[in-house]
Amino acid sequence: MAEISVSIAGGESKQFSEGIAAADAIKDLVSNKQRKKIIAVRAEDNIVDLTTPLTTDVELQPIEIGSPESLEILRHSAAHIMALAVKELYGDGVKVAIGPAIADGFYYDFDREKAFTPDEFEAIESKMAELAEARIPFVRKVVAKQAAVDFFQKAGEEYKLELLGEIESDTVSLYEHSSFTDLCRGPHIPDSSWLKVFKLLRVAGSYWRGDETRPMLTRIYGTAFFDQKELKKYLTQLEEAKKRDHRKLGKELGLFTIQDQIGPGLILWQPRGALLRKLIEDYWKDEHYKNGYQLLYTPHIARQDLWKTSGHLDFYGENMYSAMEIDEVKYQLKPMNCPFHIGVFNSTKHSYREFPIRWCELGTVYRYERTGALHGLMRVRGFTQDDAHIFCRPDQLEEEIFNIIDLNLHILKTFGFDQYDVYLSTRPEKYVGSDEHWELSTSALKHALEKKGLAYEVDPGEGVFYGPKIDIKIKDQLGRSWQCSTIQVDFNLPDRFEMSYTGEDGAEHQPIMIHRALMGSLERFIGVLIEHYAGAFPIWMAPEQARILNITDDQAEYCEQLFGQLRLAGVRIEKDLRNEKLNYKIREAQLMKIPYMLIIGDREKEEGLVTVRLRNGKNLPPMRPEEFIEHIQKECAQGICPE
RNA sequence: GCCGAUAUAGCUCAGUUUGGUAGAGCGGCUGAUUCGUAAUCAGUAGGUCACCGGUUCAAGUCCGGUUAUCGGCUCCA
Known part of the structure; x- marks a missing residue:
């Protein structure tokens, strides 16, 4: 040999x-x-x-062991062992679909008359443990495709047959473990004994091949590690994410509520949440003013004809709230702000000298979201976009995009986000506009990104039908991605609404329009902020920056005087002068994640000082109220301009 | 919209298996206590058990439907 x-x-x-x-x-x-x-x-x-x-x-x-690849192999194998366990427990009543490794674990999709429930996890898990101990080898077999087809046909595994039908090569690989044989590319662990640490996490429905016209399967999610400690760490992380859940914190911190009586996906902002939102909105408006934007306000409904002209009714009518008839004319709630801004533009004549025109609005829109998609603040039916439309000449396009990116990253950074992924989406198959326009705007987006020195990924064909776009996905404290910012170039609407300006040559020209949202939806952005900061907002955003806690009634008068002084100085201060123990008041303030507690006893009263307790449990040395005001103002300024 | 689970006091939850007219802690209110860095004590009020219908002598509990929420899938201009 x-x-x-x-x-x-x-x-x-x-x-x-x-x-x-x-x-x-x-x-x-x-x-x-x-x-x-x-x-x-x-x-x-x-x-x-x-x-x-x-x-x-x-x-x-x-x-x-320990490398990302090794974990993927282990988890993929765990999916197979779970399928084997399920097959052994429930026999032929279960058909298998697919079972890959995913970011944090694995899943397997099954087709069974009755969906699996978490009650069955224990039985499946112990079966898996039993199989793991049995050291069942993963035996790879390369066979002719037809042989595999015959095999799965006999086994009645229609999903595997469908997958096989799409494989082009003449041979395929099968993995045999005990009584279960799976169509699989591999690789796998040598035998089942490598699977020692695993846990089934949840069940969920899932369409076969993600297609809602195909059968609904039941999916079991699980995870696996090489080390028990790693599993524990992962489960702790899940707990941590649960603690940060904006729906839970929103309730506990009194930020917002959603009520059946009002309607699903519709947010009621409670006083603290409303104040948080005001602070964000004020900052946003100031920042836009500084950057040459003008503010607009536009209505919530418009004649249905407007939405016909804009194309929304044709393209997205299904997601719009249905029409209401007023004086025999149909009106509809707005799903977007753009036609209104165009209305403002078209209300006067324009010269090339006016450009760029930058108009922004915190515009509340309504979109019908399917019930199953709703989720706290993250996915709602009524939300406020931090919208803006920039109208400019072709020669200004690139610089305007650059300016938007600049402002975008600045604002994100102020909110504590400096990790993001950037995507450039190019022309889709179905599009409007000339090749020349697409070329111009795609390269303008690209040049602006390059000039800014931003690494980006191209999403070919993922642009909007009316133009290419840049999307920025921010990463939160737990490393999760959130799509917030989007910058889109549009030739379609200027055309549909016959927008024009008089050029240097005296002729009429069509302006280019840029749509952009930085935070995206205020509701969602605040949801992300809540989870990012776990409810402990930076001083500049905290709805309640400080709370005065007295020790006994004897200091009440001094506290009232302090309260007035700090309020006048612009500190968002509250007071807790109840006849309760100091510990009790501290605990409550702590749970509300209030940045500063001002503790006032006789000592402070005598000397006219405040003792400052931070929410991390530490104390600042006693100081005069004026010093505290200065301290808090300084910290706010730093928070707003992190560079 | 689809699959599955869940819905009890303002909040967090027990009671549902085995039908017999509702319970705790926190919070609220009242009183006592005046206290120095994460829960003082006592008393008291508070519920059409999501909603609609059915079975039954009797339903929070069993059955059907509706709505909402949760975990996913799909969708997200």
Whole structure:
């Protein structure tokens, strides 16, 4: 038999007989200690099983426990073992669909008459543990496609058959574990005993192949790790995310409420939430004024004809609230602000000298969202966009986009977001406008991003029908992504509404329009802020910045005087002068995540001082009220301009 | 919209399996207590058990429907 030469990532190579399993070659190439950590190998850019026979000279890169690849392999294998467990427990009543590894774990989709419930987790988990202990090998078999078709046909696994039908190559790989054989590319763990730490997390419905016209399957989600500690850490993280849930915090901190009586997806802002929102809106308006924007206010409804002209009724009518008839004319709630801004534009004649025109509005829009999509503040039916429309000449486009990006990143940074992913979406298959326009605006977006030095990904064909766009997805404290900012170039609406300006040449020209939203929806953005800060907002945003706590009634008068002084100085201060113990008041203020507690006892009263307790439990040295005002003002200024 | 789960006092939850007219803690109110860095004590009020219908002598509990919420899927101009 021929000899092949095998080496480990840059190390010395050794000779083996052709066809030796990767695992056996590794035995001779690495220490025993290292070998026990190797779960698979990378050979010529492909990760393969340890059982793979080696047939040519090759350099192997071990995939060791702890690497992201190793986790993916483990979880993918866990999905298979779960499917085996389910098959063994419930037999032929269950058909298998797909079971991949995902970011934090794995899932498997099953088709069973009755959906799975979490009550069944325990049985499935213990079956999985039993199978893991049994050291069931993952046996890879490469067979002719037709053989696989025959096999799954016999087994009645219609979903696998459908997948097979789409595979182009003549051969496919199957993995056999005990009584269960799955169509799978692999790679996998060598045997089930590698699966020691796992947990099933939840069940959910899921359409076959994500297509809502296809059957609804039941999906079981789980996760797996190599180390018990890692699982524990992950579960703690889930707990942490639960604690930060904006719906829970929104209730606890008295920010907002959603009530059946009012309607689903409609937000009632409570006083604290309303104040938080006012602070954000004020900041937003100030920042826009500084950047050459003018503020507009527009109505919530308009004649239906407007939405016909704009094209909204044709393209998105299903998501608009239905019409109401007033004096025999149909009106509809606005799903977007743009036609109104165009209305303002068209109310007067324009010259090329006026451009760029930058108009912004915190515009409240209503969109019909399907019931299953609603989610706290994140997905609602009535929300306020931080909208703006910039009208400009072609020669101004690039600079305007650059300015928008600049303002965008500045505002995001002020809110504490400096991690984001940027996407440039280009022309989709169905589009309006000339190639020349698309070329101009796509390159303007691209140049602006490059000039700003931003790394971005191109999403080919993901642009809006009327123009290309830039999307910015911010990352929160827990590393989750949220799509907020969007910048879109539009030639469609200027055309539909026959917008024009008089050029230098005395002729009429059509302006270019840029739509943009930075925070996106105020509701959603505040939802993200709540989770990002876990409700402990920076001083400049905190609805209640400080609370005065007296120790006994003896200091009440001094507290009232302090309260007045701080209010006048612009501090958002409240007072808790109830006849309660100091501990009780501190606890309450702490739970409300109030940045400063001003503790006032006889000592402070005598000397005219305040003792400041921070929400992290530490104290500032006692200071005069004026010093505290200065301190808080300084901190606010720093918070608003982080650079 | 689809699959599954859930809905009891302002909040967090018990009671539902085995039908017999509702319970705790927190919060509210009243009183006592005047206290120095995360819950003082006592008393008291508060519920058409989401809504509509059915079964039953009797329904928070069983059955059907509706609505909303939650976990996902789909969707998000």
